[in-house]
Amino acid sequence: MDFISILSIFVLACFVGYYVVWSVTPALHTPLMAVTNAISSVIIVGALIAAAEAGSPAAKWLGLAGVVLASINIFGGFAVTERMLAMYKKKEK
Amino acid sequence: MLTKILPASLASPAALWASPALAASDSASTTSPWVALAYLVAGVFFILALRGLSSPATSRTGNRFGMAGMLIAIVTTLVTHSVASLAEIGIAIAIGGLIGFLIARRIAMTAMPELVAAFHSLVGLAAVLVGWAAYLNPGAFGLLEGDAIGAVSKVEMGLGIAIGAITFSGSVIAFAKLSGRMSGAPILLPARHVINLGTLAAIIGLTAMFAMTTGPEETLPLIVGLTVLAFAIGFLLIIPIGGADMPVVVSMLNSYSGWAAAAMGFTLGNTAMIITGALVGSSGAILSYIMCRAMNRSFLSVIAGGFGADDSAAGGGEAREQRPYKQGSADDAAFMLEQAEKVIVIPGYGMAVAQAQHALREMTDILEEKGVEVKFAIHPVAGRMPGHMNVLLAEANVPYDKVFELEDINSEFSQADVAFIIGANDVVNPAAKTDKSSPIYGMPVFDVGAAKQVFFIKRSMGGVGYAGVDNDVFYMDQTMMLLSDAKKMVEEIVKALD
Numbered sequence: 001m002d003f004i005s006i007l008s009i010f011v012l013a014c015f016v017g018y019y020v021v022w023s024v025t026p027a028l029h030t031p032l033m034a035v036t037n038a039i040s041s042v043i044i045v046g047a048l049i050a051a052a053e054a055g056s057p058a059a060k061w062l063g064l065a066g067v068v069l070a071s072i073n074i075f076g077g078f079a080v081t082e083r084m085l086a087m088y089k090k091k092e093k
Numbered sequence: 094m095l096t097k098i099l100p101a102s103l104a105s106p107a108a109l110w111a112s113p114a115l116a117a118s119d120s121a122s123t124t125s126p127w128v129a130l131a132y133l134v135a136g137v138f139f140i141l142a143l144r145g146l147s148s149p150a151t152s153r154t155g156n157r158f159g160m161a162g163m164l165i166a167i168v169t170t171l172v173t174h175s176v177a178s179l180a181e182i183g184i185a186i187a188i189g190g191l192i193g194f195l196i197a198r199r200i201a202m203t204a205m206p207e208l209v210a211a212f213h214s215l216v217g218l219a220a221v222l223v224g225w226a227a228y229l230n231p232g233a234f235g236l237l238e239g240d241a242i243g244a245v246s247k248v249e250m251g252l253g254i255a256i257g258a259i260t261f262s263g264s265v266i267a268f269a270k271l272s273g274r275m276s277g278a279p280i281l282l283p284a285r286h287v288i289n290l291g292t293l294a295a296i297i298g299l300t301a302m303f304a305m306t307t308g309p310e311e312t313l314p315l316i317v318g319l320t321v322l323a324f325a326i327g328f329l330l331i332i333p334i335g336g337a338d339m340p341v342v343v344s345m346l347n348s349y350s351g352w353a354a355a356a357m358g359f360t361l362g363n364t365a366m367i368i369t370g371a372l373v374g375s376s377g378a379i380l381s382y383i384m385c386r387a388m389n390r391s392f393l394s395v396i397a398g399g400f401g402a403d404d405s406a407a408g409g410g411e412a413r414e415q416r417p418y419k420q421g422s423a424d425d426a427a428f429m430l431e432q433a434e435k436v437i438v439i440p441g442y443g444m445a446v447a448q449a450q451h452a453l454r455e456m457t458d459i460l461e462e463k464g465v466e467v468k469f470a471i472h473p474v475a476g477r478m479p480g481h482m483n484v485l486l487a488e489a490n491v492p493y494d495k496v497f498e499l500e501d502i503n504s505e506f507s508q509a510d511v512a513f514i515i516g517a518n519d520v521v522n523p524a525a526k527t528d529k530s531s532p533i534y535g536m537p538v539f540d541v542g543a544a545k546q547v548f549f550i551k552r553s554m555g556g557v558g559y560a561g562v563d564n565d566v567f568y569m570d571q572t573m574m575l576l577s578d579a580k581k582m583v584e585e586i587v588k589a590l591d
Contacts, residue, residue, distance in 0.1 A: 001129075001362040003245060010355060013368040016140055017375030024146040026473065026498050029380060029480030030205055031156075032146050033347050036373040037212045039139045039159055040354045042365050043219050045132075045170045046234075049361070050226030051185065052176040053233030059226040060178065064185045066222035069215045071189025072196070077212055078160050079197035080205075084484050085156060088149035091492035 031084045038077025044070035129364060131169040136368030138162030143372060149493050166365045174233075202488045203445050206343055206477040207272040213346045214264035217327075220257025220353035221320065224250050227360055228316060234361055244304045246360055247312075251300035253356035254316070255323040260349040262327030267342050270331075271477060277336025279398055285333055286397070292326045333398030340478050341384045341395045348377025380479045387473035387499075389525075389535035418554070421573035423585030426548050430456075431590065433510035433546075435466045437502065439539055440482055441475050443516025443552075447579035450489035453515065456583050457491070459590045468505070469496040470539060472520035503540055512544035514566075516579050518551075522564045547572040550579050 024032050047070055050063025138158045145155015176182065200208050227234045227250055231242045242250070269275035282288065296319060303315040334342055355370020357363075385392050430436060438457065444450055457467040469491060475482040486496055506512060514521055524531040525538045541547050547566060553576055554567070566572055575582050 003359075006359055006362060006367060009364055010359070010367050010371055013136070013371030014375055016368075017143075017372040018379070020140060020143045020372070021376045021379045024143065024376075025148060026383075026480060027471075027483040027493055027496060028146045028149065028152055029383075030209075030478055030484045031152065032143070032376060032480070033209050033343070033380065033478065034205075034212075035142055035146070035156060035159055036347060036376045037209060037216065037350065039142060039163065039369050040216050040350045040373040041219070042135070042139070042163060042166050042369045043216065043223055043354045043357055044163075045166055045363055045366060046223035046227065046357050046361055047219060048167065048170045048182065049174055049233055050223060050230060051178060051182050052171065052174045053230060054175075054177045055233055056226075056230035059230035059233065062222045062226040062229070064178075064181055066219045066226065067182060067185040068189040069219040069222070071186045072193040073189075073212050073215050073219075074163055074193065075190040076193030076197045076208075078156060078163070079194050080200060080208065081156050081159075082153065083197060084202070084205075084487070085149070085152045087484070087487040087490075088152070088493045089487070089490065090149075090494055 027088070028085075031081050034077055034081040034084065038074055038081060041070040041073040041077065044074065125173070128169060128173050131165055132363055132365040133368075135162040135166040135169070135365040138165065139365070139369050139372060143376065162365070202484055203448075204272070205481060205484060206339065207268050209478065210264045210268040210271055210343055210346065213343075213350045214261050214268060216350040217257045217260030217262075217264060217346075217353060220350075220357055221254050221261065223357055224254035224257060224360070225316075225320075228312075236360070241307045247304040248300060249356055249359040251303050251316070251319055253353055253360055254320055255296050255300065256349055256353040256356055258320055258323030259327035259330070260346055260353055262324045263331045263342070263349070264327075264346050266328055266331040267339060267346060270336060271339055271343075277339070279335040280332040281398070282329070282333070285329065289326065289329055292322055292329065296322050296326065330396070334395065335398070338388075338390075338395050338398075340474060340476075340481075341381050341388075341390075341392075343478050344377050344380035344384055345396075346377070348374050348381060351375070351377055383473055384479060387537065389533070389537070416568045418567050419573050421548070421575055423575070423582060424589045425573065426575055426582075427586045427589035429546060429548075430460055430465065430511060430513075430586070431463055433460075433465050435505075435509045436460060436468070436511040436513055437506060437509045437544065438467065438469045438513045438515065439517050439521060439541070440469065440471070440486065440515050441517025441520065442477060442482075443518075444579055445476065445482070445485050445516070447516065449515060449580035449583050450485050450491075452580055452583040452587060454486075454489040454491050456587050456590065459587065463590075467495065468502060470499065470502045471496060472499050472517070472537075472539065475517060475520060499537060499539065506540045506543040509544040510546060512539070512541040512547045513550075514541065514548065515550045515583070518564060521566050524563075524565065541566055542569060545571060548575055549573070550575045550577070550582050552576065552578060 047063045047066030050059045051067055139162045142155045142159030145151045231237050236242050236246045270277050299315050299319040306312050351370045351373025354366050358366025358370050460467050471482045519533055521539045521541045525533045525536040
């Protein structure tokens with residue numbers, strides 16, 4: 001993809017992010033941080049490419065280390081978000 | 094296009110690099126439209142994940158969308174690359190996943206801020222590792238123009254590494270401060286603004302030089318210097334910021350972790366990463382803004398640091414005047430709570446420290462059975478991170494439709510019989526409205542003075558909030574001070590109510 005296409009996606013996504021995040025209820029701001037943390041670990045894509053491709057052993061090991069770190073975040077982030085969200089209940093009656 | 098062989102003379106540093114003969118051709122992700130589409134779907138799922146958080150009722154579906162998006166991104170990557178080491182990757186995911194899962198299961202809800210800070214540091218470090226891997230094996234990432242990395246790619250790579258490193262070291266300090274492994278007091282270096290601005294300028298300069306030079310031997314010292322300085326600036330930026338400002342710092346680092354992912358997304362031309370980075374970046378920025386507004390502080394003054402540094406000088410220097418206040422017992426409080434029609438509870442971080450939330454919920458349950466209307470009022474900066482108090486109340490089974498934000502409930506204090514303050518202080522201090530010299534002047538606060546009766550649970554008359562200022566609410570006619578440990582006091586009230 002050329003730089004301008006990528007930049008367009010980025011700028012539009014910033015606007016989407018702006019409006020979506022303002023619509024998040026303040027009561028869920030902590031789960032919001034936990035889940036944004038989990039999804040920002042999509043950086044694992046880069047780590048996987050480095051770990052998968054042949055060519056540079058150093059890059060491969062850096063990639064594998066990145067996969068471990070990002071996995072901690074992905075599993076930990078989604079799991080802790082799920083745990084928190086499960087606690088939010090309406091009054092039972 | 095990879096026919097040029099590196100000169101053999103570049104033995105030592107070049108050994109790190111991919112040998113051009115082995116390097117893969119341009120990454121598949123830049124060619125097939127289906128692959129690009131899959132990453133786009135992942136990105137859209139991440140948008141839906143955040144969209145779900147607009148209400149607790151839809152939030153869990155949102156979280157599932159997030160998981161699905163992540164799965165799509167990971168599978169797409171693995172399927173479209175010639176994976177030479179699937180077993181190793183599987184082990185790496187299993188190790189990381191297990192650690193993450195166990196931490197998520199065991200962490201106490203009071204410790205959420207430090208957990209989030211720790212997780213941010215991992216995203217930051219992962220970004221640094223990916224940036225370095227892309228530098229060492231550009232062919233795998235489809236970054237080669239001829240036999241060198243393109244200048245634009247190098248700028249993106251340099252920025253990604255720098256933001257990632259800042260996120261990492263900044264989050265490590267935030268984690269240490271939040272978890273009490275390091276004093277929350279600001280550490281002020283002399284001439285820190287000069288040092289920080291100089292380091293930032295050096296990072297930008299190195300990135301520019303890195304983009305303009307070619308050849309392993311020339312670029313290696315630049316990228317090493319860039320990485321080291323970025324780690325240093327993350328550390329330097331956070332150590333002068335005091336404990337009271339940590340909610341802003343955690344939100345800010347949240348934002349940085351997003352920008353790091355976005356920068357890497359630019360490098361790799363990956364839509365999922367760019368969308369996510371933009372979402373997370375805006376999310377953290379908005380949360381920082383909300384926190385700053387709730388404290389009436391400008392973002393720059395938080396970043397400049399030093400807030401809370403002169404607390405001891407202001408509080409300890411002058412003897413505070415002794416003013417008369419009324420002290421009550423649990424029995425007095427229980428009696429008056431029973432008589433009330435409407436009670437508004439204002440919980441603060443002190444409640445969480447005392448682990449009083451479960452006893453508090455018990456107390457409000459009894460009151461509701463007796464026909465008293467109970468509402469919870471939450472200030473945006475209650476707790477140690479945005480929304481922290483809501484999670485703590487949810488954990489104690491307080492229904493979320495009884496919990497209200499500052500602007501939604503502040504007008505109701507005039508109809509309330511009792512304002513019940515537990516573990517909060519600065520957020521009810523009227524000095525924020527009246528005293529221009531007060532450090533908290535301008536901060537939005539609860540109008541507890543409008544309530545007929547105020548109960549203030551506090552350990553002793555000595556300690557005064559984060560901001561270190563006296564609170565006129567203590568001395569109001571309708572205020573009764575309940576001086577005790579929060580949990581003990583609430584348990585006694587529960588006993589007296591039975």
